[in-house]
Amino acid sequence: MKSKVLTRMGDGERIRMDVSRLKDEILKGSADAAEKAEVAPLNESDAAHLLDIVTEPERIVSVLPGEEVIVTDDGCSMSFYAGQESSGIGLPLSRLQAVLAYERVCGADSTSLGHSDYSYKPVKPIVNFEMNDYYTISTMTTAPFLYGAQPNMGLYFQPDGPCPNPSVLFSAGDIPGARQAQEDAAAQLEDDLIFVGRELAGVGCEGLNFDTAGSAGDAEFAAVLRAVTALKRAVPDLPIIMGAAGDFVIGMHGEMAFNGARIAGMYPHRQAAVVESAGADIFGLAVGTDTEQTVVWNIARTVTMLKAARKATTIPIHVNVGMGVGGVPMMEETPIDSVTRVSKALVQIGKADGL
Amino acid sequence: MGGIRTAGDLVAWMQLTRKMRIDEAKSYVAGKLGVDPIDLTDEEVMRPIREERGIGTITAISGSPKGIRAKQRTAALLEIPIRSVDLFHRQM
Numbered sequence: 001m002k003s004k005v006l007t008r009m010g011d012g013e014r015i016r017m018d019v020s021r022l023k024d025e026i027l028k029g030s031a032d033a034a035e036k037a038e039v040a041p042l043n044e045s046d047a048a049h050l051l052d053i054v055t056e057p058e059r060i061v062s063v064l065p066g067e068e069v070i071v072t073d074d075g076c077s078m079s080f081y082a083g084q085e086s087s088g089i090g091l092p093l094s095r096l097q098a099v100l101a102y103e104r105v106c107g108a109d110s111t112s113l114g115h116s117d118y119s120y121k122p123v124k125p126i127v128n129f130e131m132n133d134y135y136t137i138s139t140m141t142t143a144p145f146l147y148g149a150q151p152n153m154g155l156y157f158q159p160d161g162p163c164p165n166p167s168v169l170f171s172a173g174d175i176p177g178a179r180q181a182q183e184d185a186a187a188q189l190e191d192d193l194i195f196v197g198r199e200l201a202g203v204g205c206e207g208l209n210f211d212t213a214g215s216a217g218d219a220e221f222a223a224v225l226r227a228v229t230a231l232k233r234a235v236p237d238l239p240i241i242m243g244a245a246g247d248f249v250i251g252m253h254g255e256m257a258f259n260g261a262r263i264a265g266m267y268p269h270r271q272a273a274v275v276e277s278a279g280a281d282i283f284g285l286a287v288g289t290d291t292e293q294t295v296v297w298n299i300a301r302t303v304t305m306l307k308a309a310r311k312a313t314t315i316p317i318h319v320n321v322g323m324g325v326g327g328v329p330m331m332e333e334t335p336i337d338s339v340t341r342v343s344k345a346l347v348q349i350g351k352a353d354g355l
Numbered sequence: 356m357g358g359i360r361t362a363g364d365l366v367a368w369m370q371l372t373r374k375m376r377i378d379e380a381k382s383y384v385a386g387k388l389g390v391d392p393i394d395l396t397d398e399e400v401m402r403p404i405r406e407e408r409g410i411g412t413i414t415a416i417s418g419s420p421k422g423i424r425a426k427q428r429t430a431a432l433l434e435i436p437i438r439s440v441d442l443f444h445r446q447m
Contacts, residue, residue: 145439
């Protein structure tokens, strides 16, 4: 039993595996990434390095001094005052207090403000409220202070929004109608992202985070790319982080393109390239964790995709390592053994610029 | 990297405003501070530097710069635009 290594499944279940089986998991996870994304698998040296990381006996592992990377904020301060539904701890704190606590208690490299719904659509009617809060808090923060939310195009479809629901149209066999509904929603989303971005830029916004772009598919991803380009044209000095929703863009529309590149089916290396071409300053790479595979398999898969993305762009890549992404188990209270192994592998092998 | 406890905020600024990758950003910040990149996450090195430069410290020193005052110094130190600082200057 002692010869077996403690690890986990993608859903967090604690398991023990032989080293030979762990080697096999690394090769299989990397091969899956290589096959699906059409990129190179991990070489022998990287696979051996990853095996060293996942077999370290300590509960918490880390990089060497000098190898540390930036952690960009993704609504983290919201976890201070939000409820369990948002993985929050429910402290009775204002947004100002939460942001400053995150900066000064946790030593955060960046902080952010976001609407409780964490979507851009509901921000539009209350943007003045956000602008006032942002302005006030930005005079008190010292680390980079971002405004973040998700594009979340799903909110533009009925019954939540004005556009016909493409799922209903697809079910009825109305493919052209479903595509048109997505194009209409994408146009409204693009307008809203630009509107909110420009308004916040007017109060000295230090950076925007378009988080989880493409959650509703390729039309959403296209809308965010167009919004990034428009905002960079209007406010060139406004830093923008564009993060993806998953390891490939779902082709809900199927024919959306940006600068001639078809967006549906884009894996991280192609996402990174198109995000850079849109003008974004940092790309947030996201690879979903497969809960039916081991954490080791998932880490190998993520690192393989990250290495390919790293070669495809010159802008910094910050990898999403929240619950259920990047190889981190899909569970509310993520085990620190898995989180630190994922982080170390992404930095040392994948050469991530941040998390 | 430790945020304002060490130099995480400074490296983050370089990634955000100059699209620098991590090693380039660390080298740039270290060069501006006159330290080695490995020093950027060392509390023993960074604390007195932050205090001396007035770019904000993790603990609350009464009357020492934090917030927009510290960011103004950070922008000057790193020679980068920080949009909130630019607005602050325009309103002064």
